Amino acid sequence: MVTLDDILAASERIRDMVRVTPVKAAPGLSRLAGGPVWLKCEHRQETGAFKLRGASNAAARLGEVAGVTTASTGNHGRALAHAARQLGLPAVICVSRLVPQNKLDAIRALDAEARVIGASQDEAFDEARRLQREEGFALIPPFDHPDVIAGQGTLGLEILDQIPDAAAIAVPLSGGGLLAGVALAAKARRPAIRIIGISMERGAAMAASLKAGHPVAVPEQQTLADSLGGGIGLKNRLTFGLCRDLMDDLILLTEDEIAAGIRHLSVEEDEMVEGAAAVGAAAILAGRLRAVDGPLVLILSGQNIDPARHAAIVRGAACPTS
CATH class of the missing domain: 3.40.50.1100 (Rossmann fold)
Incomplete structure (x- = not known):
């Protein structure tokens, strides 16, 4: 809680x-x-x-990790990319095909990878979980x-x-x-x-x-x-x-x-x-x-x-x- x-x-x-x-x-x-x-x-x-608040707090509490990842409709991904760059961490942001191009461009401008996966946020989450499970990335979800x-x-x-x-x-x-x-x-x-x-x-x-x-x-x-x-x-x-x-x-x-x-x-x-x-x-x-x-x-x-x-x-x- x-x-x-x-x-x-x-x-x-x-x-x-x-x-x-x-x-x-x-x-x-x-x-x-x-x-x-x-x-x-x-x-x-x-x-x-507003997403910068939650992403920054979660990222600042991480220990040693290979990088950070999430699935996002855009704003959380951009916020996490920004926080990761401040902390010197690689970031892979998983998004669906519904995310607008301007939000993808903003994520990439922060030296993060915007990885487009599937037609829903749930499908994008599957890739973020794979990065967590197989590559040692910390998964910081957008809300829960x-x-x-x-x-x-x-x-x-x-x-x-x-x-x-x-x-x-x-x-x-x-x-x-x-x-x-x-x-x-x-x-x-x-x-x-x-x-x-x-x-x-x-x-x-x-x-x-x-x-x-x-x-x-x-x-x-x-x-x-x-x-x-x-x-x-x-x-x-x-x-x-x-x-x-x-x-x-x-x-x-x-x-x-x-x-x-x-x-x-x-x-x-x-x-x-x-x-x-x-x-x-x-x-x-x-x-x-x-x-x-x-x-x-x-x-x-x-x-x-x-x-x-x-x-x-x-x-x-x-x-x-x-």
């Missing part, structure tokens, strides 16, 4: 490896939400996404790992340092590492705070698993929120139970709603974010998320979207996945 002490220790461990990211008020979203809305600009992290969860939990501590009276935090939900860590940290400090998970309708594995009452496999589909794709693992040890126990609400969005969130954040807030990071704004625009009893914090989790695709969405082009 992961505790507040683990998260506090992670905060000290990665202090010099990650940035403290800013928060900013969002007046337009506040009007729509009926109360104050703040944007936690985690997309301004050095690798462009105590050190990764503790690292992501540092974001929850940071949010409450910046917005001490936060009443709710809207968290992009995929495998659950971010939500689990943020919820553990935030509820330890402020037990009444609400944690709202937000994902896409297309291939939301955690949502399907929670509905079934146990981890289930869900076919991956093309989505604007590609960072939220992938399974949670049928043998999930931590994040399924933590999300089940700590999440207060769950919202699923259409592709057009996610596109509207991307567009709004660009036009009204001057923030270029990927689809996964736009889901909080998208839920407010869709009338499905409000600020109740105090400030609502939206985590802008990443900015690693192909610029041409972003420009097309902002222009109002037809949703690419519709």
Whole structure:
């Protein structure tokens, strides 16, 4: 299990490896939400996404290994490649064919190998496990790992340092590492705070698993929120139970709603974010998320979207996945 002490220790461990990211008020979203809305600009992290926190904490706790590996939809792989380079370790990042080219290029720019395997994150994981088993690599999964969860939990501590009276935090939900860590940290400090998970309708594995009452496999589909794709693992040890126990609400969005969130954040807030990071704004625009009893914090989790695709969405082009 992961505790507040683990998260506090992670905060000290990665202090010099990650940035403290800013928060900013969002007046337009506040009007729509009926109360104050703040944007936690985690997309301004050095690798462009929150994943650097968990990857750095897990990598910093390794002993002597041949290298590090993982399977990723892109952002965790880039974060682990960055952490590995800081620590002088080789890195092989296994990805599926669904991972966008700009994310592959970003991994390779950090002197890591991006190894494309199969049509799903589960297939990519098979190769990462082979590297662990046969070549002595340390496998650091993107979410279901105590050190990764503790690292992501540092974001929850940071949010409450910046917005001490936060009443709710809207968290992009995929495998659950971010939500689990943020919820553990935030509820330890402020037990009444609400944690709202937000994902896409297309291939939301955690949502399907929670509905079934146990981890289930869900076919991956093309989505604007590609960072939220992938399974949670049928043998999930931590994040399924933590999300089940700590999440207060769950919202699923259409592709057009996610596109509207991307567009709004660009036009009204001057923030270029990927689809996964736009889901909080998208839920407010869709009338499905409000600020109740105090400030609502939206985590802008990443900015690693192909610029041409972003420009097309902002222009109002037809949703690419519709």
